Amino acid sequence: xxxxxxxxxxxxxxxxxxxxxxxxxxxxxxxxxxxxxxxxxxxxxxxxxxxxxxxxxxxxxxxxxxxxxxxxxxxxxxxxxxxxxxxxxxxxxxxxxxxxxxxxxxxxxxxxxxxxxxxxxxxxxxxxxxxxxxxxxxxxxxxxxxxxxxxxxxxxxxxxxxxxxxxxxxxxxxxxxxxxxxxxxxxxxxxxxxxxxxxxxxxxxxxxxxxxxxxxxxxxxxxxxxxxxxxxxxxxxxxxxxxxxxxxxxxxxxxxxxxxxxxxxxxxxxxxxxxxxxxxxxxxxxxxxxxxxxxxxxxxxxxxxxxxxxxxxxxxxxxxxxxxxxxxxxxxxxxx
Amino acid sequence: xxxxxxxxxxxxxxxxxxxxxxxxxxxxxxxxxxxxxxxxxxxxxxxxxxxxxxxxxxxxxxxxxxxxxxxxxxxxxxxxxxxxxxxxxxxxxxxxxxxxxxxxxxxxxxxxxxxxxxxxxxxxxxxxxxxxxxxxxxxxxxxxxxxxxxxxxxxxxxxxxxxxxxxxxxxxxxxxxxxxxxxxxxxxxxxxxxxxxxxxxxxxxxxxxxxxxxxxxxxxxxxxxxxxxxxxxxxxxxxxxxxxxxxxxxxxxxxxxxxxxxxxxxxxxxxxxxxxxxxxxxxxxxxxxxxxxxxxxxxxxxxxxxxxxxxxxxxxxxxxxxxxxxxxxxxxxxxxxxxxxxxxxxxxxxxxxxxxxxx
Ligand code: SF4
Ligand code: SF4
Ligand code: SF4
Numbered sequence: 001x002x003x004x005x006x007x008x009x010x011x012x013x014x015x016x017x018x019x020x021x022x023x024x025x026x027x028x029x030x031x032x033x034x035x036x037x038x039x040x041x042x043x044x045x046x047x048x049x050x051x052x053x054x055x056x057x058x059x060x061x062x063x064x065x066x067x068x069x070x071x072x073x074x075x076x077x078x079x080x081x082x083x084x085x086x087x088x089x090x091x092x093x094x095x096x097x098x099x100x101x102x103x104x105x106x107x108x109x110x111x112x113x114x115x116x117x118x119x120x121x122x123x124x125x126x127x128x129x130x131x132x133x134x135x136x137x138x139x140x141x142x143x144x145x146x147x148x149x150x151x152x153x154x155x156x157x158x159x160x161x162x163x164x165x166x167x168x169x170x171x172x173x174x175x176x177x178x179x180x181x182x183x184x185x186x187x188x189x190x191x192x193x194x195x196x197x198x199x200x201x202x203x204x205x206x207x208x209x210x211x212x213x214x215x216x217x218x219x220x221x222x223x224x225x226x227x228x229x230x231x232x233x234x235x236x237x238x239x240x241x242x243x244x245x246x247x248x249x250x251x252x253x254x255x256x257x258x259x260x261x262x263x264x265x266x267x268x269x270x271x272x273x274x275x276x277x278x279x280x281x282x283x284x285x286x287x288x289x290x291x292x293x294x295x296x297x298x299x300x301x302x303x304x305x306x307x308x309x310x311x312x313x314x315x316x317x318x319x320x321x322x323x324x325x326x327x328x329x330x331x332x333x334x335x336x
Numbered sequence: 337x338x339x340x341x342x343x344x345x346x347x348x349x350x351x352x353x354x355x356x357x358x359x360x361x362x363x364x365x366x367x368x369x370x371x372x373x374x375x376x377x378x379x380x381x382x383x384x385x386x387x388x389x390x391x392x393x394x395x396x397x398x399x400x401x402x403x404x405x406x407x408x409x410x411x412x413x414x415x416x417x418x419x420x421x422x423x424x425x426x427x428x429x430x431x432x433x434x435x436x437x438x439x440x441x442x443x444x445x446x447x448x449x450x451x452x453x454x455x456x457x458x459x460x461x462x463x464x465x466x467x468x469x470x471x472x473x474x475x476x477x478x479x480x481x482x483x484x485x486x487x488x489x490x491x492x493x494x495x496x497x498x499x500x501x502x503x504x505x506x507x508x509x510x511x512x513x514x515x516x517x518x519x520x521x522x523x524x525x526x527x528x529x530x531x532x533x534x535x536x537x538x539x540x541x542x543x544x545x546x547x548x549x550x551x552x553x554x555x556x557x558x559x560x561x562x563x564x565x566x567x568x569x570x571x572x573x574x575x576x577x578x579x580x581x582x583x584x585x586x587x588x589x590x591x592x593x594x595x596x597x598x599x600x601x602x603x604x605x606x607x608x609x610x611x612x613x614x615x616x617x618x619x620x621x622x623x624x625x626x627x628x629x630x631x632x633x634x635x636x637x638x639x640x641x642x643x644x645x646x647x648x649x650x651x652x653x654x655x656x657x658x659x660x661x662x663x664x665x666x667x668x669x670x671x672x673x674x675x676x677x678x679x680x681x682x683x684x685x686x687x688x689x690x691x692x693x694x695x
Contacts, residue, residue, distance in 0.1 A: 011477070066395045073397055083394060157534060159481035160466075161473040179469045180462015183480050186403040186535035186664060195404050200462020281671045284394030288674035292534050292541055293477055299530045299544045300476075306529070306548035307522035310556055311425055313581045314574070317560075318429040321573035 012294035015150050015268045022165035030169030031212065033221065033229060033272035034237040035143055036244060037283075038256060040228040042082055042141035047071060049223035050080040053208060057196075067139075073284065074144055076196035079205035080220050083283050085140040142283050143220070143229060146171070146192045146205035147260055148271030151291040154184035154193050154204075162202075169234070170207040170271055178202055189267065189289035207271075234271060241275060253277070259285060266290030391675065393667035400536045402664035409460035411657035414528045415650045416453035418555025419562060420446040421525030424494055426559050428518035429574060430567075431501075431511070438575075439514075441566035442559070443498040446517065450491050450524070479531040486527060490520040525555035532660060538670055539603045539663035540656070546593045547656075553585035554652040557620050561645025564627055564638045572638055576627045579645055583624035586652070587617065599672060603663040604655075612655030619648030 019027035059077035064070045067084035074081045152171045155163040162177035163184060180200035184193050193204040208218035221231035230237060241258055248256035255277045260270030266289050280287050427442035458467045475481040493516040500510025529551040533544035556578055563575035594601040604613055623644030631638035663669040
């Protein structure tokens, strides 16, 4: 229920042409990522390729105790992050998941690396998972990245214009303009962008803006051996993703769902969306992100009212004593 | 599977239906913070606003990133901006009603406060040398951009008003500057609430409707506190009156925030934020009450109540700041309200584009 301060579609809601609305006339079709986590094998080639291509500095070499994930999260120097989730699979026929995995064969892929189910129909990962409860553990792996939101809060709140919308519809920081105010950091509903402590400025995935300009695909997509990361025109990716979900559902993987693909969600749809096998929050993703500037018109309105209230309150504070004096004076005069 | 003990969810076998919250309102071995965290941690003795909700996260890591802002700089900036902005309105009132001493003192206070607040803002930049980039663009979608322009207009006005009052020169121009500063002052005092609320920080964004009023009340309390400290006793009547109004508004708005925030209101009650905000309310109420009763008679008590009001306002800003950080650092405050919003949309037939999420 926002008002029309700046036109609704510029702040939230369905926005078919973010690049065009940002002033790129004759922009190429919007491109993005579709990350199909059901085929990710957790090799981290994407993380490495990203670091290499973008010359990102090392950002800590600690053991996290979080499965095979020592990267831990996206940040100023980590623009691709592979999450590892180890979870127990409910018994077959149990609530929510009649069957996981299955003898799927997709084109170009012999067998999907979905984890073993207790009846042994899964493929690939059963070796060595037998400790304890025996083969009912599954791994979820997902390569996370900046979502290049249709309505990007980071971009909206940036006071310097350092963050901008490219002709590809992606969101990029200009390092030579950022003054390190850090406003974009808490604005991002996905916790993606971050200031580099040694540098002060904010950094995040550029979707390899330099490579896109040269007609190349981003480094992570290029490096991914399983096509878990797919790069292309967003419309095509959305179609492909819908087909993939149908295919997985037909094969009994009922937990497969898309995340960030809807153009009418809280951020107007993500330029980088995902196929997940569990709830988003399990992967560290917000279940229902909303671009904060959706409510900005309401906030300005309240701030305006509050400012008037402040002025009115202080005026009242001056009027009160003045009236009392006046009253007292009148009474005195009346007595005389 | 060496890493398995890190991630197993204790003795819980299957994964119960996550959306079915009621059956999962139990603690249990899975809620201990190892591996995928389930269940909210319960602080001791605090009043829970809602039943502890079940939620999942990625190893308990935050979903949104807390700002890297230093509390001293940014909460300090909120406080000083409020003091300056509301102070300019008081100064104009005093100027217009012939309370010259108060007027001059408040004009000086405002220019000092706005200078310090700008210094705090610049100091907090990752690249302070690039402060000027703030004035590269005009962006209504960025409260920080709007604020920079506001300060760029307000600062010189406040400075001119103070300079004229102190030197006694150019009284006409001084009056115009006083008026300009008084017009811009309320905006300087309240825009910082939008600055905080226009983020994904649950404790700030969730209160985006109320925060401007809270900041307005807190700014008024600070400015009237300053007036009580600096003004001669016979000129304090408006400040005393303003302090009472501010304290009442502060109390009422804080209550409204707590109602609005639901389970996120925990962050306003617990830990550092809780302590600061409780202290703030006590100081503000006490300052206003003592001021109202005694500040018309005793110079000492007037100054004491003024200091209490100033300290109360500072505690409010630092408390709100701390609550925001706490709410960003715990994934619970992001996941649970968003789950609820998603659930609410699924169960109401008219969902589509109208999103009813409270945060
Ligand atoms: S995910 Fe965050 S950093 Fe990326 S475009 Fe969206 S708001 Fe900006
Ligand atoms: S830190 Fe840099 S990119 Fe982020 S909002 Fe500030 S100026 Fe913009
Ligand atoms: S997304 Fe591709 S490159 Fe990255 S870890 Fe998964 S399989 Fe490897």
